[in-house]
Amino acid sequence: MELPLTHLKDSESGIIISINPSPRHRHHGHHNRGRFRKRLEDMGLTPGTKLTVVNSAPFHGPIELHVRGSRLAIGRGMAERIQVRVNR
Amino acid sequence: MNQERITIALAGNANVGKSVIFNHLTGMHQHIGNWPGKTIEKAEGTLQFKNYTIDVVDLPGIYSLSTFSIEELISRKYIAVENPDLVINVVDASVLERNLFFTLQLIELAPPMVIALNQMDMAAKKGIEIDHKKLEEILGVPVVPTVAPKHIGIYELLQATVDIIEKGNGTPSRVEYGEEIEEKIQKLSKLVAKLQLPYPARWIAIKLLEGDEQLERRVRQLDPEILSTVEKLSQDIQRIHGHSCSTVITSARYETAGCIARDVQKIVSPMTPPFRDRLHAFTTHRVLGYLTMAAIVLSIFFGIFTFGDFLSGFLGDFLYGFKPSFEIVFGGVIGELIWGGIVEGLIAGITIALPYLLPFYLVLYLLEDSGYLSRIAFLMDNVMHKIGLHGKAFIPMMLGFGCNVPACLGCRIMETEREKLLATFVVTLVPCAATTVIILGLVGAFVGFEWALLLYVIDLVIIFFLGRIAFKVLPGEPTGLIMEMHDYRFPHGRTVVKQTWFRVKEFIKMAFPLIIAGSFVIKLADILDLLKPITDTLSPITVVWLGLPAITGITLIFGVLRKELTLIMLATLLGTSNFSSVLDPVQMIVFTLVAMLYIPCISTISTLVKEQGWKRALFITVFEIVFAIIVGGIANRILLIANIW
Numbered sequence: 001m002e003l004p005l006t007h008l009k010d011s012e013s014g015i016i017i018s019i020n021p022s023p024r025h026r027h028h029g030h031h032n033r034g035r036f037r038k039r040l041e042d043m044g045l046t047p048g049t050k051l052t053v054v055n056s057a058p059f060h061g062p063i064e065l066h067v068r069g070s071r072l073a074i075g076r077g078m079a080e081r082i083q084v085r086v087n088r
Numbered sequence: 089m090n091q092e093r094i095t096i097a098l099a100g101n102a103n104v105g106k107s108v109i110f111n112h113l114t115g116m117h118q119h120i121g122n123w124p125g126k127t128i129e130k131a132e133g134t135l136q137f138k139n140y141t142i143d144v145v146d147l148p149g150i151y152s153l154s155t156f157s158i159e160e161l162i163s164r165k166y167i168a169v170e171n172p173d174l175v176i177n178v179v180d181a182s183v184l185e186r187n188l189f190f191t192l193q194l195i196e197l198a199p200p201m202v203i204a205l206n207q208m209d210m211a212a213k214k215g216i217e218i219d220h221k222k223l224e225e226i227l228g229v230p231v232v233p234t235v236a237p238k239h240i241g242i243y244e245l246l247q248a249t250v251d252i253i254e255k256g257n258g259t260p261s262r263v264e265y266g267e268e269i270e271e272k273i274q275k276l277s278k279l280v281a282k283l284q285l286p287y288p289a290r291w292i293a294i295k296l297l298e299g300d301e302q303l304e305r306r307v308r309q310l311d312p313e314i315l316s317t318v319e320k321l322s323q324d325i326q327r328i329h330g331h332s333c334s335t336v337i338t339s340a341r342y343e344t345a346g347c348i349a350r351d352v353q354k355i356v357s358p359m360t361p362p363f364r365d366r367l368h369a370f371t372t373h374r375v376l377g378y379l380t381m382a383a384i385v386l387s388i389f390f391g392i393f394t395f396g397d398f399l400s401g402f403l404g405d406f407l408y409g410f411k412p413s414f415e416i417v418f419g420g421v422i423g424e425l426i427w428g429g430i431v432e433g434l435i436a437g438i439t440i441a442l443p444y445l446l447p448f449y450l451v452l453y454l455l456e457d458s459g460y461l462s463r464i465a466f467l468m469d470n471v472m473h474k475i476g477l478h479g480k481a482f483i484p485m486m487l488g489f490g491c492n493v494p495a496c497l498g499c500r501i502m503e504t505e506r507e508k509l510l511a512t513f514v515v516t517l518v519p520c521a522a523t524t525v526i527i528l529g530l531v532g533a534f535v536g537f538e539w540a541l542l543l544y545v546i547d548l549v550i551i552f553f554l555g556r557i558a559f560k561v562l563p564g565e566p567t568g569l570i571m572e573m574h575d576y577r578f579p580h581g582r583t584v585v586k587q588t589w590f591r592v593k594e595f596i597k598m599a600f601p602l603i604i605a606g607s608f609v610i611k612l613a614d615i616l617d618l619l620k621p622i623t624d625t626l627s628p629i630t631v632v633w634l635g636l637p638a639i640t641g642i643t644l645i646f647g648v649l650r651k652e653l654t655l656i657m658l659a660t661l662l663g664t665s666n667f668s669s670v671l672d673p674v675q676m677i678v679f680t681l682v683a684m685l686y687i688p689c690i691s692t693i694s695t696l697v698k699e700q701g702w703k704r705a706l707f708i709t710v711f712e713i714v715f716a717i718i719v720g721g722i723a724n725r726i727l728l729i730a731n732i733w
């Protein structure tokens with residue numbers, strides 16, 4: 001099943017399928033979309049990577065992930081654009 | 089013996105221990121703490137080793153050699169353009185895979201290099217065992233295991249550095265990107281080799297395929313044809329792999345990093361989660377996390393207040409006790425000038441400022457080195473979004489409680505110009521340690537701790553609302569938070585004490601001459617009756633609007649130099665640090681409120697000019713003065729009507 005990362009429950013794991021461009025950044029053109037994705041990829045969130053959701057902050061706060069042996073905090077807006085595959 | 093001069097740079101991911109190594113090598117005082125993004129500008133120092141004079145450069149931590157953030161720009165520019173004789177790649181052994189991703193990129197750029205496999209103790213604690221010999225073999229680069237704070241492995245690191253300088257690296261292994269991509273890299277390499285750029289052709293080829301803007305610009309000037317080839321090749325790759333070319337390359341690199349990491353490390357995870365993981369879960373919990381944060385902040389201020397108040401009173405009684413014997417020795421006007429102008433300034437500085445500053449810095453550095461700041465950033469992300477920022481902006485704000493200057497500089501960790509400006513603006517409103525001296529030393533000590541606390545709360549509320557207004561004035565979509573949260577660590581005692589002492593020493597060196605000169609000038613002016621014209625001019629504001637004694641006009645002017653001077657000068661002018669004899673509670677609160685908000689001190693203003701230009705600095709300064717006076721006057725009226733005392 002494919003879902004945005006934000007739909008995963010705590011301690012659920014998934015595999016990254018793709019990172020969608022930011023809908024709100026679209027008017028900034030190609031340039032900014034690339035940047036957004038590149039930042040996430042440089043932090044290790046590349047397609048095919050396994051990640052585990054550890055915890056999420058309340059009131060639309062960020063999501064804590066375990067990925068590649070390290071702990072990342074990703075803002076909710078960004079997490080919404082990460083598509084993952086999960087076995088449910 | 090002839091001395092040879094060489095330059096080496098420290099590069100690697102954020103928060104791996106570069107600055108600890110740098111400080112140890114050079115005896116300098118780079119900022120150390122357990123959160124990513126402390127070093128924001130390159131720093132240089134020198135050391136002697138064998139017959140080498142080595143210039144060491146500490147670089148900002150980065151995750152990639154792209155050019156998207158200012159840290160990446162600075163570090164890449166230094167390594168690629170300034171061409172140091174050798175790069176020490178500092179690697180966090182407890183997060184090997186992520187760190188090797190950067191190492192592999194560095195190898196592509198091919199500077200002479202040595203790897204410092206740092207944080208070996210943390211890796212061991214996490215049950216990670218690393219075969220560093222094997223890593224060295226696989227990478228073809230010398231690997232030296234180190235534990236930087238304990239100085240373990242540093243000598244060997246220097247030895248390896250000198251060896252490589254003398255013998256060279258040989259050919260380190262590299263990432264193989266797979267047949268189709270390799271073929272395209274080869275093709276491009278041949279084309280760009282003709283351009284005679286000062287970088288390895290393979291690196292340029294890979295970076296162009298990744299869509300590197302800076303290199304694109306360079307190449308466009310020399311041979312725009314190449315760019316259309318790049319475009320074509322990367323579309324081919326995209327077609328074959330179904331992902332953009334830059335994604336494919338990044339994935340391949342991470343893949344290789346992962347393989348190497350798995351190859352050289354054995355992980356035996358402990359059966360029960362260790363204390364630091366449970367602490368992490370607790371302090372980031374959706375309910376308990378916030379409660380813990382509130383409890384920690386409250387107990388810090390209460391603890392510092394209790395300690396400071398006690399010490400301040402004790403020191404005051406002790407030092408003022410010398411007055412009678414002093415007056416017996418030095419009589420007359422000269423005696424009055426020396427006592428009032430010099431000794432009293434000194435006493436005020438010692439009794440009012442130090443008892444609060446010292447423990448405050450100590451606690452702030454303890455928090456920083458434990459790793460708690462990145463947890464607060466995580467918890468506060470949602471709140472910061474309301475003022476157009478993200479959680480990481482809360483870190484400079486926390487630093488601002490210590491001093492606004494490094495906090496303003498720290499705003500560089502924000503991603504866009506707009507966010508930097510917004511963050512800088514809110515940071516200048518954070519009450520710094522000097523303001524805390526006034527809040528706790530005046531309101532806390534003479535009105536009550538709960539009133540001091542209320543002032544902090546009011547300040548935070550004001551920050552929130554002004555931040556929101558600023559966000560409305562400077563609209564735009566906030567960038568999202570992406571932050572690595574490093575493991576909690578037991579704060580390293582020596583580092584914390586050293587940093588605190590360094591800060592306090594700076595305070596003594598900077599503030600005391602000012603205090604003495606200031607007190608002397610004021611006392612002299614007082615004796616010569618020169619203060620009256622100034623206080624009279626200011627009295628419509630100070631006396632009529634704010635309801636303060638006229639003399640506070642003078643001290644508020646001095647506060648521009650350093651904020652604690654407002655209080656210290658007041659003590660000097662009044663000849664006592666028992667403020668309750670000259671100010672009533674309402675006046676104390678209004679005075680503190682104004683001092684808290686009215687102006688970033690002169691050092692902050694000059695930092696603002698440097699970071700944001702003089703126009704914005706002037707605007708922020710004038711705005712805050714006017715705003716403080718308005719708020720002070722309103723508070724005065726409300727408190728008078730409420731008639732509490």
Ligand SMILES: Nc1nc2c(ncn2[C@@H]2O[C@H](COP(=O)(O)OP(=O)(O)OP(=O)(O)O)[C@@H](O)[C@H]2O)c(=O)[nH]1
Pocket residue numbers: 101102103104105106107108109119120121122123124125126127128147148149150206207208209210234235236237457577580583
């Ligand atoms: N246990 C342990 N802690 C270390 C070691 N090396 C560094 N640290 C701690 O790691 C944290 C980060 O160290 P820094 O030297 O400030 O890191 P940096 O690489 O300069 O970080 P940035 O400037 O933010 O990129 C500090 O809290 C250090 O005390 C180590 O070998 N073992």
Ligand SMILES: [Mg+2]
Pocket residue numbers: 106107108118119126127147148149
């Ligand atoms: Mg550093």
